Amino acid sequence: MFTTGVNGELYQVHNPVTFPKASGFLWNKKMMIHVNGRGYVTSQFMQPEPAKYSHGPMLEAKTFMQPEQGYFSDHPGRFIYVKDECKEEVFSVPYEPMRKKLDQFNFIVEKHQLGWKIQNQQLEIEMKLMLPVDETLELWEINIKNISKKTKKISIYPFFSIGYMSWMNQAGMYNEEYNSIICSSVTPYQKVDEYKRVKTFKDKTFFAANRRPFSWEANQEQFFGEGSIMNPDGIHIEKLMQGDAAYEIPAAIMQFKLELEPEMQETYRFLFGPAQDYNEIREKTQYYFGKNTLENWEKTKQESQMYMKQGKGCLTLDTPDVALNHFINHWLPRQIYYHGSTNRLTTDPQTRNYLQDNMGMCYINPSITRQAFLIALSQQSSTGAMPDGILLDIQAELKYINQVPHSDHCVWIPICLKAYLDETDDYAILDENISFADSHEVATVKQHIHLAMQWLIQEQNHQGLSYIRQGDWCDPMNMVGYKGKGVSSWLTLASAYAMNIWARICNECNEAEWENYFSQAAAKANKAVNRFLWDGHWYGRGITDDGKLFGVKDDIEGKIFLNPQSFAILSGAASKEQQQRIIQSVQKNLATPYGYTMLAPAYTKMREDIGRVTQKFPGTAENGSIYNHAVAFYSFAMYEAGKADEGYIAMRKMILGIEDEDIFRREQLPVFVPNYYRGAYKYNKRTCGKSSQLFNTGTASWIYRCVIEGLFGLVGCQDGLKIQPKLPREWGKAHIVRYFRGAKFDIDIHQKQDINSNKIYVDKQLLDGNVIRNIQVTQSYKVEVYLEKQL
Secondary structure, eight states: OEEEOGGGSEEEEOOTTTSTTOEEEEEOSSEEEEEETTSBEEEEEESSSEEOSSOOSSOOOOSSOOTTOOOOTTSOBEEEEEEETTTTEEEEESSTTTTOOOSEEEEEEESSOEEEEEEETTEEEEEEEEOOSSSSOEEEEEEEEEOSSSOEEEEEEEEEEOOOOOSSOEEEEEETTTTEEEEEEOOOOOSHHHHHHHTTSOOEEEEEESSOOSEEEEEHHHHHTTSTTTSOGGGGSSSOOOOOEESSOEEEEEEEEEEEOTTOEEEEEEEEEEESSHHHHHHHHHHHHSTTHHHHHHHHHHHHHHHHHTTOOSEEEEOSOHHHHHIIIIIHHHHHHHHHHHGGGOSSOBHHHHHHHHHHHTTTOHHHHHHHHHHHHHTOOTTSOOOSBOOOSTTOOOOGGGGSOOSOGGGHHHHHHHHHHHHHOOGGGGGOEEEETTEEEEEEHHHHHHHHHHHHHHTBOTTSOEEOTTOSSSTTOOSSSTTSOOEEHHHHHHHHHHHHHHHHHHHHTTOHHHHHHHHHHHHHHHHHHHHHHBOSSSBOOEEOTTSOEESSTTOSSSOEEHHHHHHHHHHTOSOHHHHHHHHHHHHHHHEETTEEOSEESOOOSOBTTTBGGGGSOTTBTTBTSEEHHHHHHHHHHHHHTTOHHHHHHHHHTTSOOSOHHHHHHHTSOTTSOOSEEOOOTTTOTTTTTOBOOOOOOTHHHHHHHIIIIIISOEEEETTEEEEOOOOOTTOOEEEEEEEETTEEEEEEEEEESSOSSOEEEETTEEOSSSEEESOOTTOEEEEEEEEEOOO
């Protein structure tokens, strides 16, 4: 029911019923749109906070995208009703809202645009959507072709949802001058000071066409009549009633009548989006529908394609795993680019998200990563503490989850910085001078990170375990330590890992005293976790305010958590014997056919000493789902431990495309990795494996890092490019092109049973060791790697 294009650069879905949740997303510098193959849409833009221009039938939350977004009949969408004027037969494209069976259906997901190619009643209809690079605007192109041998008289009715805009003021009407349906509203506010801010908002939504309509309608209720959205009265009369919406729910509907001879086709173009005033609408309609219509349309398309090409990754694969090749070559870097270029369309991204998303950008555009570190550290407190969110706009303030104190933000600084330094060798960043959020005092980046690590040390109890406060990486674990006593094993281990990384960076900067200080602090933290939280076969998750150990074998629910196991390996807390027990325990307790769950068994009732994570539905989000961010940490840990097969299996389960059946089970195209798949396999096998459909996730950056540093072992260092692949046993060879520090490396890796040591040849010369040094910018290197195959 779906196919892929050449080299996996596009995907096509051929049936809207058997694959109903197939979707794709587009974005630019100011907006994002997530489009379901059946025609439903979730879209947002920034002004500077997230805002809507196409609403549901009631007031909607604008805070953040929701997982497992449900679609309902009046959900915002982009639909076209098609009526045969002679037969009075009507259907809708792309499929919703009439849901009539189509002769042929193709939903096409490409990197720079989304489209449909549909045949029904001897008509062929093509729809394409693209976004300009710098505008909050949807650009639609609709082509209708008569593929019959007879003349066809039809009406088409583009219906673009506008919905419930505001309880204060909303209206809509057709404007002849701009050939647009223009709907206006007023953003609700209460305080006088708020007016100064909201008066500049883009509170208008407009729908403009490049051709004059036969008729139009701006009143949704009048268009629906008694037939509702699924069979509106408006399409069963000769001419739309040209109504307006006066404090009623507006809609954008136009009617075009056409008479098509056999093989004849007509093309329509539409603009849809928000605007501040009529001047903005005039400028946009004149640009796209004025004298240079086709030229400007094509120019916008080329600019959009170029914008997406700027998100190209640093490696391309040709391996025995074709689906992996497609995802890593095209779709994963695209998702990383989205995160790094939009910051998830928020003005106060959580600090951990901001740092990890921009960690991934170091493989695409390192200058963005560099700036992100400087911005983040400039908002650090002089105590060393990092804020819960990073403010990216002068008007921004910490909101929602960022008003709840979390304890982990400092650990991500060296963890993410390490990837940037390895990729760029930009150790000069450590000497950059920046100020603090609460002081005019200036300190170097290096000094800022010293303070962050010292803050982590100070935030430990007398046992050497880290206080969790109202959550660590796991946001909803909010009641373990809200009284000020509860501790987190994961945070203690993550702190040790961060301090070990920072100690090694201090060593590279010839600062032996700091290296020794942080190494000892890491060892002390590891020792504390082993003393108080090792449960015989795995590490417990923490100790509550009341002194209750949890995440241990005596628990009925939530007896084992994945994250402490991963970070015990990364931090060095787990011995070789403990590592083996951890791997066995994870496999026994957390493995499902669709990946490893974050915890097990999932909670089925509230535990007031742990928090709202236990209230989430079993197998969703942090309560026992296959939470891919956590799985990526585990994969990375396996690679760091030299467990190539275990690392590959954990990573590969997160990426769709092994089998068609697996993709349909997940209900998602392999064009992004979601934040989770449903878990709780033993609790509910029917839903296990379903995708959350949410592409906002730090998983993307970590999978890319797993591929680069783990699977192929092509990691930078101060001396150059280190080569230490960890291919799965089932592979015999792999070919990779790696772009690194301005040079190109064409690499062939072979696994051989008849050799007793690994060998690397660079331009046919045997390399001494495994580091390619003295790399020249713009130079191309041919590399042959021969690995001893593990039996």
